Amino acid sequence: MMVQDAQDRSVQGAVYRTLKEGIMTLRLAPGTVMSTKEMAERLHVSRTPVREAFIRLQSEELVDIIPQRETVVSRINLLRVEQERFVRESLELPVIDLFLQNCRPEHFAQLRESIEEQKRCYTEKRYADFVGADNRMHQLFFDVAGQHLAWELIMNSNGHYNRIRVLTVQVEDTIVSTIRQHCQMVDLMEQGQTEAVRREMNRHVKRINVEKANLVQRYPDYFKNDNEPQGIRIGSL
Incomplete structure (x- = not known):
């Protein structure tokens, strides 16, 4: 169980870092629409680490999450x-x-x-x-x-x-x-x-x-x- 938890955290961290780097370098430009399903497919992971990465990025004001609709890279404030x-x-x-x-x-x-x-x-x-x-x-x-x-x-x-x-x-x-x-x-x-x-x-x-x-x-x-x-x-x- 502990090994699996460590693996899960590793995947979550990798997804978060990949998305954040894309946002910070503008490869994911302000206003870019992202879906959990699409990002999971692109990164070859399940939807759970993508959802958790979105929540973490939202806490840093780097994405805006519209419930039941989409996640958008925040525009520069x-x-x-x-x-x-x-x-x-x-x-x-x-x-x-x-x-x-x-x-x-x-x-x-x-x-x-x-x-x-x-x-x-x-x-x-x-x-x-x-x-x-x-x-x-x-x-x-x-x-x-x-x-x-x-x-x-x-x-x-x-x-x-x-x-x-x-x-x-x-x-x-x-x-x-x-x-x-x-x-x-x-x-x-x-x-x-x-x-x-x-x-x-x-x-x-x-x-x-x-x-x-x-x-x-x-x-x-x-x-x-x-x-x-x-x-x-x-x-x-």
Whole structure:
């Protein structure tokens, strides 16, 4: 019985992670309609782990469940984006001081390697991978600062903020500017200019506020509004 329970939990976790990754990378776009039956067939599992994954994703505001009808990938909520951005800013700015107190030369080398990875993602137009590389770079700040719980909190509550970031980096000026900002921040860190780093980080995190209006205009069906349009049919995972 315990072995079977472990297997069931493993399947449930795999289904949840697969669906969440699809949502976070926009392969499952906002507004995508999903059915339990269809997803179970696509993932070659029973309906139970799919239903449980939907419930878990709903608790994270990543899907909207309409009882007896359908499950829809939630549209990006700009109010939620701002709240998630605020959480990140509130936690990340103090972490920079701790990072600079504890960092060593090899950590700067890791940051440089991350920037090179971001450049490759940009060249190859792998935008979701770029955001992943960006996240790993910022995670290093928290790891070196010894603030693992703070980073976990950010990652567990960034579904709307992360998705809008995947959209922003598809804009040429934005992704180039992001890479340039990262280079500037690492330069300042190596020089020990703490206040300058904090100012640059603050501008970096708040940049999304400037870009939101253009994104809503460019991707109107991806954002939550008072008159929700019909969901689009699910694409391939």
